[in-house]
Amino acid sequence: MKYKDYYEVLGLPRSATQDDIKRTYRKLARKYHPDLSKLDDAESRFKEVGEAYGVLKDTEKRAAYDRMGDQWRNGQEFEPPPQWDEGFEFSGADDRGAEDARFSEFFEALFRGEHAGGGRASTGRARHAAGAGRHNATAQEMEDAFSGVPNSTPGQDHHAKVAIDLRDTYRGAQRTISLETPVLDASGRVVLKSRTLDVSIPKGVYGGQHLRLAGQGGAGFGEGRAGDLYLEIALRPQELFRVDGRDVTIDVPVAPWEAALGARITVPTPDGTVEIAIPKGSGGGQRLRLKGKGIPASDPAGTAGDLFARLNIVLPSAGSEQARAAYEALRQACDFNPRAQFSGDLS
Known part of the structure; x- marks a missing residue:
């Protein structure tokens, strides 16, 4: 994917105002404009x-684009930094770009694709979550929201992505998170306003799930209720474990x-x-299932995931005379051809 320097495209410095x-x-x-310009590349x-x-x-x-920094150049091979949108707070505003633009792969990856996080980037999921939250509004709140009374406008829902450790999904946790919201300063430049929240991470939460914090979104107007904040949970990369839904896999080195x-x-x-039992005659790549040892269920009626131990047979070094003698004794003791399936007519 090629990086797009939007400032260079417009011929502006990064300090440019919105005007x-x-x-x-x-x-x-x-x-x-294709209807006015005679340049060959006018349309593109x-x-x-x-x-x-x-x-x-x-x-x-x-603000989200600026957050990635300015170390890339226009046309350079690019991959969004891991968790580049973590802690970035979006409102529920429309995510359409310029009406006449056909969006590039770069745009789609950042604002609508797999790399995008909890706000503009995952608009469909966030709006679905926001809709679910609004269904919980009281009759009076719904009446106020649509009554047309100027002093009863509800606040917008906000969205953000936060990363947690895998162990937090097993035990639950209390975390203090920092969020940044883009605003315009007095000179018309985009700046980030920070805030911190104390959040309860429930046991059994999994990557991609949204947590609703009631009343932590945008402020309402007059007597209107504040919007809600939806936190999309992301799991930080783990050195030992791979996660698929609620299932967790670990590669386990074993001796021959x-x-x-x-063992x-x-x-x-x-x-x-x-403690797990390695069956006799196990092979490399074999998976042992530990039922219910994956990410726990989030409610009593749910089902916990499983933990899979994938066996990786590791050979000892033959760097000493004693080790080489042991390998030679093993070769002579075993009538073993690891390539037996290659023998015979393979045509």
């Missing part, structure tokens, strides 16, 4: 300018004699250690 961006876009849109330039404006005119998109003769070994889990 600077609007004026420059209007000038370039006229210059490259027009679309490129439209996409840049679609991001930079929007306070939240621009443990695999051949069987009982201790392996780590996100919630402590467990």
Whole structure:
């Protein structure tokens, strides 16, 4: 994927005000409009300018884009940094870009694709969650929200993505999180306003799930209720464990004699250690299932995931005379051809 420097596309510095961006876009849109320009690349330039404006005119998109830094160059191979949108608080505003823009792969990856997080980036999921929250409103709140009375406007729902450790899903946790919300300063430049919240992470939460914090979204107008804050949970990368839904997998190194003769070994889990039995004659890549040892259920009626121990047979070094002698004795003692399936007519 190629990085797009939207500031370079518009010919503006990163310190440009929102008014600077609007004026420059209007000038370039006229210059490259396919119906007005005779340049061969007018249409592609027009679309490129439209996409840049679609991001930079929007306070939240621009702040999210700026958050990745300025170390990349236009056209450079690019991959979004891990958890680049963690702790970035979005409102429930519309996520459309410039009307005439056909969005690039770069735009889709950041604001609508798999790399995007809990706000603009996962608009469909967030709006679904927001809708679920609104269904819990009281009759009076619904009446106030749609009564048209100016002093009873409810606040917008907000969305953010937060990363937690895998062990937090096993035990639950109390965490203090920091969120940044983009706002315009007095000179029309985008700045980030920070706040911290104490959050209860429930046991059994999993990656992609949304937690609703009632009343922690945008402020209401007058007597209108505050919006809610929806936190999308992401799991930090784990050194030992891989997560698929509620199932967790760990690669377990075993010695050849443990695999051949069987053994009982201790392996780590996100919630402590467990002892597992290696069956006799186990092979590399074989998975042993520990039922119910994955991410716990989030409610009593739910089902916990499983923990899978994937066996990885590790060979001892033959660096000493004693080790080489042992390997030679093993070779002579075993009538073993690991490539027996290659023999015979393979045509």
